[in-house]
Amino acid sequence: xxxxxxxxxxxxxxxxRHHGHTWPNxxxxxxxxxxxxxLPFVExxxxxxxxxxxxxxxxxRCRDLVEAGYDVRQPDKENVTLLHWAAINNRLDLVKYFIxxxxxxxxxxxxxxxxxxxxxxxxxxxSMAILLLKYGADPTLIDGEGYSSLHLAVLFxxxxxxxxxxxxxxxxxxxxxxxYTPLMLSAHKIIGREPTNFLIKFNPIxxxxxxxxxxxxxHWAVIAGNxxxxxxxxxxxxxxxxxxxxxxxxxxxxxxxxxxxxxHILDEEEKIRIRRTSMFLRFLEKNEFLLLFGSSLLLIWTVxxxxxxxxxxxxxxxxxxxxxxxxxxFFARLFIGFNTIKYFPVTFLISSIFWILWTxxxxxxxxxxxxxxxxxxxxxxxxxxxxxxxxxxxxPGFITSTExxxxxxxxxxxxxxxxxxxxxxxxxxxxxxxxxxxxHTCNSCVAxxxxxxxxxxxxxxxxxxxxxxxxxxxxxxxxxxAIHGTIIYWSERCTTTYQKDGAWMSFTQIVxxxxxxxxxxxLTIFHTSWAVLWLILQIYQIAFxxxxxxxxTTLRKQSKYSKHPISLRKTPYNLGFFQNIADFFQCRCFGIxxxxxxxxxxxxxxxxxxxxxxxxxxx
Numbered sequence: 001x002x003x004x005x006x007x008x009x010x011x012x013x014x015x016x017r018h019h020g021h022t023w024p025n026x027x028x029x030x031x032x033x034x035x036x037x038x039l040p041f042v043e044x045x046x047x048x049x050x051x052x053x054x055x056x057x058x059x060x061r062c063r064d065l066v067e068a069g070y071d072v073r074q075p076d077k078e079n080v081t082l083l084h085w086a087a088i089n090n091r092l093d094l095v096k097y098f099i100x101x102x103x104x105x106x107x108x109x110x111x112x113x114x115x116x117x118x119x120x121x122x123x124x125x126x127s128m129a130i131l132l133l134k135y136g137a138d139p140t141l142i143d144g145e146g147y148s149s150l151h152l153a154v155l156f157x158x159x160x161x162x163x164x165x166x167x168x169x170x171x172x173x174x175x176x177x178x179x180y181t182p183l184m185l186s187a188h189k190i191i192g193r194e195p196t197n198f199l200i201k202f203n204p205i206x207x208x209x210x211x212x213x214x215x216x217x218x219h220w221a222v223i224a225g226n227x228x229x230x231x232x233x234x235x236x237x238x239x240x241x242x243x244x245x246x247x248x249x250x251x252x253x254x255x256x257x258x259x260x261x262x263x264h265i266l267d268e269e270e271k272i273r274i275r276r277t278s279m280f281l282r283f284l285e286k287n288e289f290l291l292l293f294g295s296s297l298l299l300i301w302t303v304x305x306x307x308x309x310x311x312x313x314x315x316x317x318x319x320x321x322x323x324x325x326x327x328x329x330f331f332a333r334l335f336i337g338f339n340t341i342k343y344f345p346v347t348f349l350i351s352s353i354f355w356i357l358w359t360x361x362x363x364x365x366x367x368x369x370x371x372x373x374x375x376x377x378x379x380x381x382x383x384x385x386x387x388x389x390x391x392x393x394x395x396p397g398f399i400t401s402t403e404x405x406x407x408x409x410x411x412x413x414x415x416x417x418x419x420x421x422x423x424x425x426x427x428x429x430x431x432x433x434x435x436x437x438x439x440h441t442c443n444s445c446v447a448x449x450x451x452x453x454x455x456x457x458x459x460x461x462x463x464x465x466x467x468x469x470x471x472x473x474x475x476x477x478x479x480x481x482a483i484h485g486t487i488i489y490w491s492e493r494c495t496t497t498y499q500k501d502g503a504w505m506s507f508t509q510i511v512x513x514x515x516x517x518x519x520x521x522x523l524t525i526f527h528t529s530w531a532v533l534w535l536i537l538q539i540y541q542i543a544f545x546x547x548x549x550x551x552x553t554t555l556r557k558q559s560k561y562s563k564h565p566i567s568l569r570k571t572p573y574n575l576g577f578f579q580n581i582a583d584f585f586q587c588r589c590f591g592i593x594x595x596x597x598x599x600x601x602x603x604x605x606x607x608x609x610x611x612x613x614x615x616x617x618x619x
Contacts, residue, residue, distance in 0.1 A: 546575060
């Protein structure tokens with residue numbers, strides 16, 4: 001068995017040490033499984049020994065040698081069995097064959113005293129891990145370094161394997177020989193957000209302590225200087241008061257390591273938690289959005305009021321504005337959290353609309369005594385308020401799933417070879433429907449995702465996309481009426497000498513006549529500009545492309561870097577102008593059109609039942 005053909009010796013597969021671990025040389029190539037799935041070009045491999053044949057995946061050669069009397073349970077001189085080599089090289093057929101011939105599925109071997117399952121997990125071979133588990137491999141067994149299968153999946157950041165092991169019943173809080181949980185291992189050994197953030201989604205015990213140092217995961221993250229893990233663990237509710245075996249809290253360790261960023265994070269978190277014990281501060285925290293809205297409302301009014309002062313000193317006005325802005329900024333930092341500050345564009349829009357409507361009532365409506373000329377304003381105002389509310393409060397299509405369904409989907413996807421980012425959301429732990437997208441702001445997957453609109457503070461998806469279009473329409477309608485009202489107001493209330501003195505003099509006359517109206521006019525022009533552009537783009541995408549904003553942007557990026565340009569018009573979702581409109585608005589037009597009824601929260605395959613009894617398949 002020691003002899004090997006020249007061609008078979010072209011790759012060396014003996015174990016070697018790498019950062020304290022024992023690996024086959026094939027580990028150096030990240031594409032090892034793809035490389036070895038293709039049989040090597042050999043003229044004659046009849047002289048290959050069984051180890052080389054196993055590494056190359058030569059099933060027939062292995063079968064010949066086993067039939068000739070080779071014992072598949074026999075380890076080599078390094079105590080490594082054929083099953084180990086088949087597992088690490090992802091040879092599924094050989095694993096099935098060796099087990100059928102008596103190979104021990106949980107045989108310990110190699111320098112690390114690992115099972116074939118351990119070897120497969122280190123390499124990230126999900127399909128091999130699944131196969132070995134089906135044959136009875138025990139994921140709780142500990143290797144020579146004290147790690148279980150789940151610990152190894154965490155250590156080498158193989159998220160699909162982590163998800164599969166937990167879904168198959170492996171406890172997320174399983175401990176190694178030192179009492180380390182996977183969360184502790186991740187916080188201590190893996191710098192960055194993952195897989196710590198991924199593990200948190202399986203609800204581990206964040207305040208568990210190890211057996212020796214009595215450290216929590218937060219202690220270990222502080223020791224490692226893992227800033228991302230510290231943030232994640234604090235958000236998950238890790239305690240700041242638990243002391244380790246030396247009587248040190250996480251903050252004490254941070255002071256000892258002199259990590260200023262972590263010291264600042266822990267200090268701020270401690271202050272926030274102390275604030276939550278005060279009834280007054282808890283009340284402010286619950287009403288942060290109202291405080292932000294009140295601040296925005298006051299800010300917009302203050303800017304207009306200062307601009308309208310009779311003083312001709314722009315230096316004085318500028319100083320007043322700076323003082324007010326600094327005061328409001330200090331107030332916001334003191335009483336309004338970061339998570340609420342992100343809603344400032346929403347409150348700015350609402351406040352702007354409020355003052356625009358107020359100005360229309362007070363200044364412009366008296367100039368329109370005719371009811372027919374006032375009707376567009378009232379009609380637009382009611383539509384604007386109603387559709388803003390509907391857009392903001394309607395479920396955009398958040399995709400939810402029970403814990404039981406999540407585990408079933410993970411197992412199903414894993415066993416069908418589809419447990420990757422294209423079909424599985426590692427944030428929501430769900431199977432992603434077609435056209436869905438995970439919104440990091442809302443922290444949820446949204447069906448037929450279009451965008452996260454900063455002016456609404458909400459995702460735009462299949463549930464509220466139609467309301468969003470109508471909101472834009474009524475916003476434009478109200479603003480156009482306000483612009484018309486502003487022009488009428490200036491023509492009747494302000495004396496200008498445009499023909500005599502030119503545009504600049506006329507502008508200064510308008511400013512001195514009513515700075516407030518000019519200020520509101522500027523806000524109206526701003527909101528009209530982005531709303532018109534957005535509405536035109538939305539209608540174009542919906543009617544002519546059948547795409548969402550996210551899909552159009554993604555396809556354009558792919559086309560930019562692809563050798564073969566992608567046509568935005570030639571997608572499976574573009575069914576023609578009239579059918580696109582009918583599908584989006586679900587309108588029948590007195591029976592002329594027949595919209596497709598598709599539940600995008602549960603649509604996983606690209607096959608649609610269309611009005612003309614035809615199907616569209618992926619191209």
